[in-house]
Amino acid sequence: MWNVTVYDDLLLRRDEERHLLLDVAAGDRAAFRRLHDRFRPLVEHWVRNHVVDRWQSEEVVQDVLLELWRLADRYDPRHPPVSWIRTIAQRRAIDRVRKAEADRQRDARVGARYAxxxxxxxxxxxxxxxxxxxxxxxxxxxxxxxxxxxxxxxxxxxxxxxxxxxxxxxxxxxxxxxxxxxxxxxxxxxxxxxxxx
The missing domain is CATH 1.10.10.10 (Winged helix-like DNA-binding domain superfamily/Winged helix DNA-binding domain)
Known part of the structure; x- marks a missing residue:
């Protein structure tokens, strides 16, 4: 049976995250630092599920965190922040994988032409x-x-x-x-x- 205390803790955590993200949207830098500390490990995990290269993965993580700061005012508080952040992280990671593949294909075409x-x-x-x-x-x-x-x-x-x-x-x-x-x-x-x- 689902533990009510665990459920209450989860709801409380989600509510804290929601307020944290709304504070970031208002330009609160301290709130952003707390958001960064709380979500960076998750963002790293989500990104590494798609981007294998460690250096590119780190770049994508930084891009996602920067995007959270820049786009926080677009967050809809009716949804859990973790879902919104995960969507941003996965989109950025997939975009990087597609770009890397396109770069590899272009380099291979150019390299073959001028080998x-x-x-x-x-x-x-x-x-x-x-x-x-x-x-x-x-x-x-x-x-x-x-x-x-x-x-x-x-x-x-x-x-x-x-x-x-x-x-x-x-x-x-x-x-x-x-x-x-x-x-x-x-x-x-x-x-x-x-x-x-």
């Missing part, structure tokens, strides 16, 4: 390619953020998380800068005649 344009299999080979004047000019022409990301990612061979830490940006942003820089290089080298396609 022999630049070989970054080792630092020595990458440095040998950089000795080409046309590539040096193309790297120099990149926007500073992309240039730094490309050099650190492909010549210094930093991992995505290491690159993000070095640049002081989220992992996704760091990877995007490096990928966009490489694509810009490929386009530039293609125009200059280095890439025969």
């Amino acid at each position: 022999d344009a630049v070989d970054h299999a080792s630092v020595e080979r990458a440095e040998g390619v950089l000795e080409r004047e046309s590539l040096r000019r193309a790297v120099a022409a990149l926007p500073p953020r992309q240039r730094e990301a490309v050099v650190l990612r492909h010549l210094a061979e930093l991992s995505g998380p290491e690159l993000a830490e070095r640049l002081g940006v989220p992992v996704g942003t760091a990877k995007t800068r490096a990928r966009d820089g490489v694509q810009a290089l490929r386009r530039s080298l293609g125009r200059s005649g280095v890439v025969d396609r």
Whole structure:
């Protein structure tokens, strides 16, 4: 038989969470800290059910918590906060999985098209390619953020998380800068005649 005390405790907890979320909607930072402490472990659990990569998972958790702060005024107090927060967490996680898959497919298509344009299999080979004047000019022409990301990612061979830490940006942003820089290089080298396609 259902324990009445447990049920009462659950109702009381849900009511506290409801008021906490309404306080967050009113801009109460202390309430947000309490909401953060209470729900972060659950958000991490929900996100990790979808996003396997630890770094991406952490990014999604941060996005969800930020979204709770920004969208708290949209919360409908007729529903339990835990349901509303779980919906946000799961949507964000699924969006990240879809985006990661789309990125992988795009990178595979681009990589297959330009597989022999630049070989970054080792630092020595990458440095040998950089000795080409046309590539040096193309790297120099990149926007500073992309240039730094490309050099650190492909010549210094930093991992995505290491690159993000070095640049002081989220992992996704760091990877995007490096990928966009490489694509810009490929386009530039293609125009200059280095890439025969």
